[in-house]
Amino acid sequence: QRQLVESGGGLVQPGGSLRLSCAASGFTFNNYAMSWVRQAPGKGLEWLSGINSGGSSTSYADSVKGRFTISRDNAKNTLYLQMNSLKPEDSAVYYCAKYNRDYYAYAMDYWGKGTLVTVSS
Numbered sequence: 854q855r856q857l858v859e860s861g862g863g864l865v866q867p868g869g870s871l872r873l874s875c876a877a878s879g880f881t882f883n884n885y886a887m888s889w890v891r892q893a894p895g896k897g898l899e900w901l902s903g904i905n906s907g908g909s910s911t912s913y914a915d916s917v918k919g920r921f922t923i924s925r926d927n928a929k930n931t932l933y934l935q936m937n938s939l940k941p942e943d944s945a946v947y948y949c950a951k952y953n954r955d956y957y958a959y960a961m962d963y964w965g966k967g968t969l970v971t972v973s974s
Contacts, residue, residue: 891970894944899914
């Protein structure tokens, strides 16, 4: 049974940092591209970043480029999102998602349950 379990969310002050993790199981993690997506209260889903199966290629939304870094450890079946210079508008539920292929140009077919990030003083 495949699972994606996010962790690392919490309350942080503006300008602070957080590192999110997503532990994957039940599928061959290193065969698939992965992504981070968020949903702020009352808003739609926002794609943030994607990484290919091997970790050699990444892409970012303009809203987080230069502040967030996606990475993966295929030996640990874990996806990460390092978030720096956080702003109140970054407050959201953050989800990791699996693509159905090895590159992030394809469809996402499985999602975790999310972890809440709140940026506030």
